Amino acid sequence: MQIQPFSVNDGEGIRTNIFMAGCPLRCRWCSNPEGFEQKKLMGWHKRKCIGCGACTAVCPQGIGIDLNAGRDRCTACGACADACPEEARTRMVTLMDADDVIREVLKHRLFFSYSGGGVTFSGGEATSQPEFLDYLSRELYDAGCSIDLESCGYFDFELVRPSLERMDLIFMDLKHMDPAVHKEFTGVSNERILENIARLVTLGRPAENGAAGHGAPETVIRIPVIGGVNNSEENIAASAAYVHDVLPAAKMELLPYHSLGRIKYEAIGMPFDQEGFYTPDKEEMKKLRGIAAAQGVEIVDYR
Secondary structure, three states: OEEEEEEOOOOOOOEEEEEEOOOOOOOOOOOOHHHOOOOOEEEEOHHHOOOOOHHHHHOOOOOOOOHHHHHHHOOOOOHHHHHOOOOOEEEEEOOOOHHHHHHHHHOOHHHHHHHOOEEEEEEOOHHHOHHHHHHHHHHHHHOOOEEEEEEOOOOOHHHHHHHHHHOOEEEEEOOOOOHHHHHHHHOOOOHHHHHHHHHHHHOOEOOOOOOOOEOOOEEEEEEEEOEOOOOOHHHHHHHHHHHHHHOOOOEEEEEEOOOOOHHHHHHOOOOOOOOOOEOOOHHHHHHHHHHHHOOOOEEOOOO
16 A cells, blocks of 8 residues: 555654555544555545546546546556646555565665664555565564564464564554444454454564574554544453453553544545544543553553
């Protein structure tokens, strides 16, 4: 989806984020809807469009200025993005070779070294491309980069274990403790996610062939706090109690909901169905963090 340098919110130091497309969840509050599927995707930002027709002139499918009206014919070739003088047409998901990703990331190695930063895999859901993640994490780990992972937690644990073992920090979401409510708002039950959170305690690479081993990754369980969905005191307390019981060394981060992804929904012609959600204010967030901390969990903030 994107290679984003100079991030300071997704781990320690200055980091480069690799957003990988494809996700098994369909969270109704998702801010990256372009990452739902693993396929090339073009966006049309109507507010930037000046109606010059440059995109139509080069489109091999004959799609007009309104890309969303002809999206069923779009092959995401990118010709329109190259022609658009205002960047109203953009590549939102592209195909990229793993070695090209690595070369691009390593351009920022100097910033990692001086800031204690590194690379963070995100999405979408990075574990939905297990072979790609395994190759990238192995090569960057061998190159001496600190690597972190942001995950929804819904994956085959053993399939991605080699990648998990290389991480310095794993952020994993816990969206709701009630499996029925979780399924209502994300499309899947939370059972696999809860199981995977508990299994994080088994991580840690032993030494091999005389080389140094890799200790267990630091873990941060994140709750995206969605007003009207999971912001009840009971849910926050139950979530923190579960984390403390199964993963005592883990920390937690509570992140307030935002609707900044609206422009992406518009760009890909997807309805923005988030009117029933709200952003908890600072006082409510302070109270919820206190409730989580009362369960014995350390609360952190990477914002």
